[in-house]
Every structure is written in structure tokens, then in C-alpha cells.
Amino acid sequence: MTELPDLEELVNASHVVSLPMRVQFRGVRHREALLFQGPAGWGEFSPFLEYGSNEASSWLRAAIEAAWDGYPHPVRDEVPVNATLPAVGQDQVESVLAAYDATHTVKVKVAEQGQDLAQDVARVAEVRRLLPDAAIRIDANAGWNHQEAMAALEALAGFGLQYAEQPVASIEGLARVREEVARRGLGVLIAADESVRKESDPLAVARAGAADLIIIKAQPLGGVRRALQIVADAGLPAVVSSALDTSIGLRQGAALAAALPELPYACGLATGSLFTSDVTTDRFVAVNGALQLRQIVADPQLLRRHAVSSERSAWWRARLVECYGELLGTEQ
Numbered sequence: 001m002t003e004l005p006d007l008e009e010l011v012n013a014s015h016v017v018s019l020p021m022r023v024q025f026r027g028v029r030h031r032e033a034l035l036f037q038g039p040a041g042w043g044e045f046s047p048f049l050e051y052g053s054n055e056a057s058s059w060l061r062a063a064i065e066a067a068w069d070g071y072p073h074p075v076r077d078e079v080p081v082n083a084t085l086p087a088v089g090q091d092q093v094e095s096v097l098a099a100y101d102a103t104h105t106v107k108v109k110v111a112e113q114g115q116d117l118a119q120d121v122a123r124v125a126e127v128r129r130l131l132p133d134a135a136i137r138i139d140a141n142a143g144w145n146h147q148e149a150m151a152a153l154e155a156l157a158g159f160g161l162q163y164a165e166q167p168v169a170s171i172e173g174l175a176r177v178r179e180e181v182a183r184r185g186l187g188v189l190i191a192a193d194e195s196v197r198k199e200s201d202p203l204a205v206a207r208a209g210a211a212d213l214i215i216i217k218a219q220p221l222g223g224v225r226r227a228l229q230i231v232a233d234a235g236l237p238a239v240v241s242s243a244l245d246t247s248i249g250l251r252q253g254a255a256l257a258a259a260l261p262e263l264p265y266a267c268g269l270a271t272g273s274l275f276t277s278d279v280t281t282d283r284f285v286a287v288n289g290a291l292q293l294r295q296i297v298a299d300p301q302l303l304r305r306h307a308v309s310s311e312r313s314a315w316w317r318a319r320l321v322e323c324y325g326e327l328l329g330t331e332q
């Protein structure tokens with residue numbers, strides 16, 4: 001990004017929407033996002049509501065990159081994607097998976113607050129029963145301590161796990177789990193997500209040898225080009241994942257995945273299927289297990305239909321101004 005666009009131009013171009021979700025994910029049933037169109041296309045700014053302006057400013061940087069600079073040249077025109085299964089009860093697994101045209105790989109959320117390991121085992125077992133040949137990965141979102149992580153991985157490894165994403169919170173903790181998994185011969189790779197996108201140094205995981213692969217997200221990492229640089233510097237395989245974005249943000253994730261020199265795993269970019277509606281008429285969801293790269297444009301009627309209240313809109317615009325201020329401080 002060479003120069004920031006004019007703030008007034010950004011604010012005036014903004015639309016704030018709230019999209020309804022099929023099931024609760026990450027504690028939300030509605031996902032709010034601010035969208036704007038620039039000379040290169042649409043950009044999405046949708047940091048989670050609880051994020052402060054410093055963290056959220058990377059998301060704004062990514063949105064501006066999408067709308068003003070566009071994307072780097074892709075090296076592939078389709079991106080294999082995984083179905084993402086929220087921490088639903090065993091009885092809901094089949095209906096949630098039915099929303100996806102991407103079940104060669106399933107990521108199962110585990111370690112949800114208020115649930116126990118038996119519920120995780122039941123959920124993973126049900127996925128394995130329904131999809132005997134699928135690659136299954138789990139994501140604990142740092143919800144376990146070391147002991148809990150080891151007990152869970154012992155209990156779940158038998159279902160055949162491709163990898164476990166962020167089983168524990170810290171980088172040292174990940175390294176310790178990774179070592180013990182190897183010592184016990186559990187055959188589960190360890191992936192770092194929060195330890196990449198929420199640390200001040202996204203390369204610390206790689207330097208510490210704490211993970212076998214990294215999860216990268218375009219918005220939290222400040223855009224496609226920055227994320228590509230992180231992967232190049234980390235020297236680890238990368239999986240691109242969504243931030244529960246609308247089709248606009250998913251398109252940015254797909255641009256990142258399409259520009260990576262290597263893409264050994266399916267990406268977590270099928271989350272458009274968790275929404276019951278979107279901002280585009282031709283939603284950016286998987287077809288035959290993959291996203292096909294194409295232009296994604298917001299539809300004025302859908303933007304109106306999903307527009308938030310004037311209070312929420314004012315809240316988002318104020319957030320935009322605050323994050324813009326943060327960017328001005330760091331970029332110029």
C-alpha cells in the first residue's frame with residue numbers, strides 16, 4: 001500500500017451490514033462488517049467487535065489494499081477448501097455439513113467454553129462416521145492447557161487427524177505439545193493460528209519451531225501482500241483461513257491462497273456457507289470442494305437489506321476513523 005486514501009472518501013463509501021448465520025459460531029449469530037468500494041474493487045473491514053483499534057487497524061489496512069491496490073497475480077485459479085463445523089451437538093453435525101459442497105476436508109471446532117471432551121469426541125466421531133474418507137482437522141482456539149490438550153489429542157488421534165490448530169495458547173505451550181505428541185507417536189501435526197495473527201511478531205512461531213504449519217488470514221495480518229511475506233519468511237506450509245468474512249473478505253482470502261507458491265492443504269474459506277444470506281447475489285461458496293477465482297461485487301439491494309441500524313453504522317464509522325488514525329501513525 002503506497003498511500004492511504006482520503007478518510008472522507010473512505011467513510012462516504014462505507015456500507016455496514018449484519019449477516020445472519022445458520023448456527024452460532026465464535027459466540028455470534030450475526031456477523032457485522034463494513035464494506036467499501038475503491039478503484040480496484042470491494043474491500044471488507046470486519047474486525048470482531050471486541051478488538052481494540054490497534055489490532056483492528058491491520059484489518060483496515062487489508063480492506064484498503066483490496067479496494068485500492070487489488071491482488072497480486074494468482075498462480076492457481078481455484079482454491080480447495082474445507083467445511084468448518086462449529087461446536088454443535090452431535091445431532092446437528094449432519095445438517096450443518098449438508099450446507100457445504102466441500103466435505104473432502106472438515107475442520108471441527110473443539111474445546112468450546114462450557115463443553116467437555118466427551119462432546120468433542122462425539123462431534124469428531126460423527127464426522128468420521130458420516131465421512132469415512134475425509135481429512136479431519138480440529139481447532140481448539142487455545143482452549144486447552146497442556147494436560148487437557150494431551151488428553152484430548154490421545155482421545156481424538158484415533159479418528160485420524162490431519163492437524164490440531166492452536167491446542168494451547170502460548171508459543172512455548174505449542175512447542176511443548178508438539179514435542180509430546182511426537183514422543184507419544186500420536187501422528188498429529190500442530191498448526192498455529194492465534195500465535196501467528198495475534199502476536200506482535202508473526203514469525204516467532206517459526207523461529208521457536210513450535211508448529212508444523214501456520215494458519216494465515218488476510219485481514220488480521222494486514223493484507224495479502226503482508227501475509228505472503230510472512231509465509232515466505234516463516235518457511236512453513238500455510239493454510240489460508242477466513243475471518244468469518246462476507247463474500248468480499250472471502251475473495252481476499254482466496255486471492256492470498258491463489259498467490260501462495262505452495263498450497264498443500266485445503267483452506268478454511270468455505271465459511272460463506274455458515275451464513276443464510278450474503279452481500280452478493282452470486283455468493284462466494286465452494287463448488288465441488290473448491291472456490292473458483294472470480295470477481296465478487298456487492299449488490300446494492302443486498303447491502304440495503306442487511307444494513308445495520310444508524311447507531312451501529314455510526315459505531316462502525318467511528319471505528320474506521322480510529323483505525324485510520326492508527327494507520328496514519330504507523331505508515332507515514
Ligand SMILES: O=C(O)CCC(=O)C1=CC=C[C@@H](O)[C@@H]1C(=O)O
Binds near residue numbers: 083141
Ligand atoms: O478455518 C476455518 O475452517 C474457518 C475459519 C475459522 O475457523 C475461524 C474464523 C474466524 C475466527 C476464528 O475464531 C476461526 C479460527 O480460529 O480459525
Ligand SMILES: [Mg+2]
Binds near residue numbers: 141165166194215
Ligand atoms: Mg483457528
